[in-house]
Amino acid sequence: xxxxxxxxxxxxxxxxxxxxxxxxxxxxxxxxxxxxxxxxxxxxxxxxxxxxxxxxxxxxxxxxxxxxxxxxxxxxxxxxxxxxxxxxxxxxxxxxxxxxxxxxxxxxxxxxxxxxxxxxxxxxxxxxxxxxxxxxxxxxxxxxxxxxxxxxxxxxxxxxxxxxxxxxxxxxx
Numbered sequence: 225x226x227x228x229x230x231x232x233x234x235x236x237x238x239x240x241x242x243x244x245x246x247x248x249x250x251x252x253x254x255x256x257x258x259x260x261x262x263x264x265x266x267x268x269x270x271x272x273x274x275x276x277x278x279x280x281x282x283x284x285x286x287x288x289x290x291x292x293x294x295x296x297x298x299x300x301x302x303x304x305x306x307x308x309x310x311x312x313x314x315x316x317x318x319x320x321x322x323x324x325x326x327x328x329x330x331x332x333x334x335x336x337x338x339x340x341x342x343x344x345x346x347x348x349x350x351x352x353x354x355x356x357x358x359x360x361x362x363x364x365x366x367x368x369x370x371x372x373x374x375x376x377x378x379x380x381x382x383x384x385x386x387x388x389x390x391x392x393x394x395x396x397x
Contacts, residue, residue, distance in 0.1 A: 227330045227345065233353040234329035236261065238296065240319035241304045249294065249317045251351065258291035258378070259347040260370060263321075263332045263340040267299045267307040271364045275342070276311065276318070278367045283315035289374055290349070296321050298339055332358055346374055 227234055237250040251259060262279070264272045279286075279293050286293055293316035299307075301320045308314065321340070327333040332343035342365055346355035354377050359365055376383040382394035 227353055227356060229353055229356060231353060232351055233259075233261075233345065233347040234326070236294070236296075236319070236326050238319040238321055238326060239301050240294075240317040241301055241308060241314075242317045244305070244308070244313060246301050246305075247317070249319055251347065254292045255351065256349045258289065258349060258374060259345075260286060260291055260293045260374065261296065261330075261345040261347060262293070262365070263296045263327055263330065263343040265339040265342070265361055266297055267303045271342075271362070272297075273311055275364050275367070276314065280314045280316065282367050282371065285371055286374070289371070289378060291374055292316065294319060296326060296340070298322060298324055298327060330356075334361075344370060346370070346377060348377070 233251060235251060239246055240249045264275060276295060283293060296319045298321050300322055304318045304320060321327050324333050327340040330343055330345060332340045334341060341361060342359035344357045344365055345353060348354050355373055372388060375389040376387055379393055382397045384394055
């Protein structure tokens with residue numbers, strides 16, 4: 225199954241690093257919450273740490289919106305744990321997709337390189353995929369924009385261009 229907006233999000237069940245320990249993490253663990261699932265190419269690279277640490281710094285804003293962040297790459301949990309010694313502890317799980325199965329399901333795997341593009345997915349509390357954006361390897365994503373889109377989705381209303389939380393929506397669609 226490939227990830228499609230409006231459909232059930234493909235299953236995610238991976239081992240990850242949570243608070244410095246190895247733990248199995250699944251989308252099912254977060255039923256009733258919004259999930260921001262993001263893929264990045266590799267540990268120990270240049271752009272990835274800027275995104276990963278920004279998500280961690282802004283985790284409180286996601287939690288205030290009843291959202292859980294999950295980061296995923298094709299690196300092993302051992303690579304994640306070693307990298308986190310440099311980055312510091314994160315406020316969300318960093319998951320290992322060594323088989324590349326989940327990256328493939330979400331359509332972000334670059335088969336020829338064996339790594340994932342920068343994909344961001346928002347999954348609603350019922351497990352339905354509501355947003356996806358995929359970037360080229362050389363472009364970092366905007367955590368601010370992800371928060372804006374999450375807030376817009378949570379209104380359940382039509383949100384015009386440049387809508388921001390607290391601004392007027394266009395009402396129900």
